[in-house]
Amino acid sequence: MLKFISFGSGSSGNCYYLGTATDGLIIDIGIGIRTLKKYCREYGVQLNSVKRVLITHDHADHIKSVGALSHDMNLPVYATHKVHEGIDNNYCVARKVSVDHKKEIELDTEVQLGDFKVRPFAVPHDASENVGYEIEVEGIIFVMLTDVGHITDEIKHVIGRANYLVIEANHDVEMLKNGPYPKYLQDRILSESGHLSNTSCGEALVDNMTEELKHVWLCHLSEENNHPELARKTVEQILRSxxxxxxxDVELEVLKRKTPTGVYELT
Structure with a gap:
């Protein structure tokens, strides 16, 4: 059985756990190590079962503690060459990933990592490089899709294959345009290398999901330009229409910004 936990989702810090009975992954580590260990104790996750870390991109809210976690637990860190370079150059990462812990993966190249068959794919965002992950375990396909500037043909294909999907619903467009952000920041978020809106998220789902999609989690909500209930209702209305x-037909939930979800069992 596959288990999934979100330990945090948003600009305050992103971190996700995916585990089997014998193996585990951490996807992104933008929260503190003490916080991660505390949550794992609370939810009965044995951190020593985690064998590796996957990184989507090099923004601080996804990598802040990657070097510290890798060093503390002797974990390899998997990322593309460009993402590894971005981690090295990010001043927010106090402890860098050591050379012996750096493991490079390539876009659209499947790799078997323990129990997990992992394929990174390109996701448009204004980072050194940004990837989503299609992860297959025992016939289950789990997809992580965060910080999405716009929906590409590759992303459409991946949504169509997913059984379980974490997908960004970052902002409500009107809240963003009428909110506190300066124009240049609004333009960045609305650009094709920015973030996915609630509406665009809903439309991507209805255009590409299949009956095999069992559960959708909306991730990386903006604190200033969105609200959990608004995101859920917007996406739900599009689905119902x-x-x-x-x-x-499908479970739909919103991931919390600063607190864990509890354990989901994926079958």
Whole structure:
């Protein structure tokens, strides 16, 4: 059985756990090591079962503690060459990933990592490079899709394959345009290398999801330009308008910014 936990999702820090009975992954580590260990104790996750770390991109809220975690637990860190370079150059990462812990992966190249068959794919965002992950375990396909500037053909294909999907619903466009952010920051978020809106997220789902998609989690919500209930309702309305009923045809939930979700068992 596959287990999933979100330990935090948003600009305050992103971190996700995916585990089997014998193996585990951490995807991104933008929260503190003490916080991660505390959460793992609370939810019965044996951190020593985690064998490796996957990184999506080099922004601080996804990598702040990557070097510290890698050193503390002797964990290899998997990322593309460009993302590893970005981690090395990011001043927010106080402890860098040591050379012996750096493991490079390539876009669109599948690799077997313990129990997990992992394929990174390109996701547009204004980082050195940004990837999503398609992870297959025992016939289950789990997809991590965060910090999405716009929906590409590759992303459409991946959504169509997913059984379980974490996808960004970062902002409500009107809240962003009428909110506190300066124009240049609004333009960055709305650009094709920025972040995915609630509406764009919903449309990506209805256009590409299949009956094999069991559960969707909305991730990386903006604290200033979104609200969990607004994100959920917006996506739900789009789904319902196309005959997809959340709670019946697919589960739909919003990941919390600063607190864990609890343990999901994926079958």
């Amino acid at each position: 196309h005959g997809v009923i959340p709670g019946k």
